[in-house]
Amino acid sequence: MPTRVAVYGAGSWGTAFSMILADAGCEVSLWGRRPELIDAINSTRSNPDYLPGVTLPSGITATADAAQAAKGADVAVLTVTAQTLRPNLTTWAPLLAQDTVLVSLMKGVELSTASLMSEVIADVTGAGPERIAVVSGPNLAGEIIRRQPAASVVACADMNVAERLQAACHTPYFRPYTTTDVIGCELGGAVKNVIALAVGIADGHGLGSNTQAALITRGLAETTRLAQAMGANAQTLAGLAGMGDLVATCSSPLSRNHTFGANLGRGLTVAETTAVTKQTAEGVTSCRSVLDLARRHNVDMPLTETVVGIVHGGTSPQDAIKELMSRSAKPELH
Missing domain, CATH: 1.10.1040.10 (N-(1-d-carboxylethyl)-l-norvaline Dehydrogenase; domain 2)
Structure with missing residues (x-):
């Protein structure tokens, strides 16, 4: 069975990372808040607002229904803006299974609390460190969407989880390394x-x-x-x-x-x-x-x-x- 991944955020990086996951053999459900963009992604196999002119893999299905995206997800990838994570995740958390691994692609610090994104995830969901991971590195979406070679780091306190995620996003053009230093x-x-x-x-x-x-x-x-x-x-x-x-x-x-x-x-x-x-x-x-x-x-x-x-x-x-x-x-x- 392929790894099923819910990607929350249909902007540039969310779309590009969805492509990576699909190219690596995952089944991807890409959530976006605007139904018109979701319809365009499903009908044209591209994201006209953020990454126009690029054909997306068939392994990506877009949806504006957060519950539909969460259904059966082994992994939930969070790629909204940092300052909107807490209210969004408060809505999404009850939709996700208790063993879903939560992955942050966000690169920011919460303004009101000075919390890192992993800390916000833990606070909202109650998930332990073994269920929270971060993917970070020199990953400009405009280059990755053209499948140009890139590398990144998958961080999780549980190295076994980091290695699972590494396998889920390892493609001929995207090389992830692992660490426990979240x-x-x-x-x-x-x-x-x-x-x-x-x-x-x-x-x-x-x-x-x-x-x-x-x-x-x-x-x-x-x-x-x-x-x-x-x-x-x-x-x-x-x-x-x-x-x-x-x-x-x-x-x-x-x-x-x-x-x-x-x-x-x-x-x-x-x-x-x-x-x-x-x-x-x-x-x-x-x-x-x-x-x-x-x-x-x-x-x-x-x-x-x-x-x-x-x-x-x-x-x-x-x-x-x-x-x-x-x-x-x-x-x-x-």
Whole structure:
């Protein structure tokens, strides 16, 4: 019997990951909230709103009925925006079986609680760590949907579950690795969005490769500090879920957060940038939650603090750059 997977969220990444699962031999039920989009996916075998022009495998069936998606699901993949997970999952949780494995594709931190997505899942569903997993890495949906080679990390406290999920999404073009470091994978995915905003702001402001390299490297340093303070393995942040995802998100024009930051760097306001952005840039909201986590754990995260100041405090990119560059000198490793 093929693994049956319910994917909640028919946006770019939810659709692309559904394709991966179907190509790996899973039976996929893709849930979306808009019936007109669901009808289009089923009738045209493509997602015209998010990934137009790409034919989806026959192993994917779309539905606007959350209960229908959950029926018989061995695995439930959650790929809505981070700030909507709690209310959505509160509705979906009673529909899922008690042994369904819950997988987060989301890369954000809840604003009101500063909770990681795995923590929100545990809080809402009561599931133990052996039923909660995370998939994270340099996974730009626009490239994966064209079946270009990519790699990722499947994290779960139970390695047997991680290996089951690894098999469920392993294809000739998508190579998943396994780890038990859920916290490290989640923080790498969440904080890289914040650093990508910073790199985008610098790019939009006309700054060059030296600046980009400095922001990426120092961004990784502050991400690693926070991850270690929260009990993660520093090596995780040097891998696909850390450095790999950071490089892809900070460098690619397909990155929503980089694009959002570039518009700010060119002089657009947050409201103007939001108006021209069709999809959610998770770092815009999560930067405040990441800074909250840093303060709770007494971790210095100057780039994150700078992004919060620009996005939510009205600081100009010029003033932010001057402030960063005038910080007191210190050893690189401290």
